[in-house]
Amino acid sequence: MHDQIESILMIRRGAIGDIIFTLPAYYLLRANFPNSKISFLVKENYAQVLKGFPGLDEVWVTQNKSENVLKLWKAGNDILDKVKNSKFQLAIDFSGNSGNAVLLWLSGIKHRWGSIKSSNTLRERLYTNTAVRLSSLASSVSDLPDLHRIDQNLLLLKKGGLTCFPVKNEYIIPPENQEKANTLFSNWGLSLQKPVVFIQPFTGDGIAGKAWPLERYAILAEYWRTQGLQVIFGGGPEDREKLNAVAEQFPVAAGQTDFVTTVGLTTLSSIVIGGDTGLMHAALAAGKRTVMLVGPTDHRRIGPYRHLEWAIRPQQGKFVADISIEQVISATKTALDEVSIR
Known part of the structure; x- marks a missing residue:
């Protein structure tokens, strides 16, 4: 698989803390695919957070929440076209919401990995690799291990077959x-x-x-x-x-x-x-x-x-x-x- 991956898309549209929690996953992707191009899809108002991800090749921005349905529809179609044309071989959705799942499925990307809230759902079938994401609330999903959200993101990559390296969590200020x-x-x-x-x-x-x-x-x-x-x-x-x-x-x-x-x-x-x-x-x-x-x-x-x-x-x-x-x-x-x- 490694030799076939030339371009990777990471998705976590917001918010700031959730984006920061993908930083070790970004380093793990870099370690596994040192010659691949990595892009990150994020909401416009959070794009600056990614300045602390050293060596990130490209930042794609989506519009912030809007009440204009037609405007949002057009923005969604524009993103879909852009994803299709970019020929990604691997996409990782760290939020696992329905919109992202459908976007990646329609794009035709071969390897689609998603963090999901529960198994046995339609959303799960839209991805090729999934990991169940635990809620941040203490009382929820108590029968699952209490993994930190960072480790949950890393688990998704490990389930996809990536080689494990020591966890790196370094935010670099330009x-x-x-x-x-x-x-x-x-x-x-x-x-x-x-x-x-x-x-x-x-x-x-x-x-x-x-x-x-x-x-x-x-x-x-x-x-x-x-x-x-x-x-x-x-x-x-x-x-x-x-x-x-x-x-x-x-x-x-x-x-x-x-x-x-x-x-x-x-x-x-x-x-x-x-x-x-x-x-x-x-x-x-x-x-x-x-x-x-x-x-x-x-x-x-x-x-x-x-x-x-x-x-x-x-x-x-x-x-x-x-x-x-x-x-x-x-x-x-x-x-x-x-x-x-x-």
Whole structure:
């Protein structure tokens, strides 16, 4: 099979964390097919995340969600035509939704691999190789192994017959983005000679109960400032207004920079604190010590990869809001001690 694969298509349209979770699978594909062209299909607003996938040959973008049915239909047909004309020999769909399954089946690609939610479905028959994807919720599919989502993606490739190599999970920040991060860091008057705590205060809206209240992050930031530490707040452009009050006291990246540059800011920090969200997973892949607040999702499936001890879970209840400030302060102290030991 290896000699027949000259062009590969990876599909994970979003969101940020799910795209980051395909990074080790990308490296495994590179190791198995070093001379093949690899393309990645992603939603337009997440395309920049792929700048941290070194050597990726091509990024294809699809439109973000739209209420215009005709516009979406045309976009779908355009993608189908493009996939057909590109003559891929292997396509891997890491989301396994119906639209992607039909797209790949209609395209005529010989090897179609998909991550699916359950077996014995029509969707399963549209792929030539499948692996069941476990939900991120702790209570679901409890009879299956508690594999991290990254390992679930790798399992799909292994079931396809690829040679296993040591797992590589390295998010590489392009020099131009790191330079932007360095400039922001300097303009804020921060010093690399003192510990820096980076706080990512918001998570995605897909699952209720994942967010820790902003006012608690503000209390946490003030506590560490009184201990002589520097603090940076992250966030996306849409979060800037919510952080206006925080910005009066601390540097805030939200609204001032892009995702990849924000990851660059985390590399200048001692530790990174936040919930289960894309930036946290990217920071870990960039080599940073994280403190991740996890709930009600299963930390074994979506927590800090290969560092489940870095996850903070509620002692009482199941939502992130059930985590106390004292828990986070204690976990942060542990993280800072570990960083200083290095």
